[in-house]
Amino acid sequence: MNLIESAESDIKSRMDRAGFEINTCVQNQSKDGCHDTFLAAMTKYGEAASQLEVLRKIKEQLDSQEPEVKDES
Numbered sequence: 001m002n003l004i005e006s007a008e009s010d011i012k013s014r015m016d017r018a019g020f021e022i023n024t025c026v027q028n029q030s031k032d033g034c035h036d037t038f039l040a041a042m043t044k045y046g047e048a049a050s051q052l053e054v055l056r057k058i059k060e061q062l063d064s065q066e067p068e069v070k071d072e073s
Contacts, residue, residue, distance in 0.1 A: 004059055011052045018045035 021041035025034045 004055065004062070007055055008052070011048050011055065014048040015045055015052070018042075018048060 018041045021037060022045065025031070025038040025041065028034065031037075
């Protein structure tokens with residue numbers, strides 16, 4: 001697995017975990033500390049989403065740098 005794919009997998013995993021925490025808090029708002037957990041999960045999700053956007057831009061740049069394969073048929 002290359003570096004880009006590995007990073008993308010890690011970021012998506014963190015987004016999934018944060019999303020789960022967000023949904024858990026929304027479903028059970030009476031749980032102690034839910035407000036703080038909800039806000040922390042939103043922060044984690046936002047950071048991971050930003051990282052994923054940066055990674056996508058990096059992938060676009062890398063893709064545009066690859067030499068085009070010429071069809072010599």
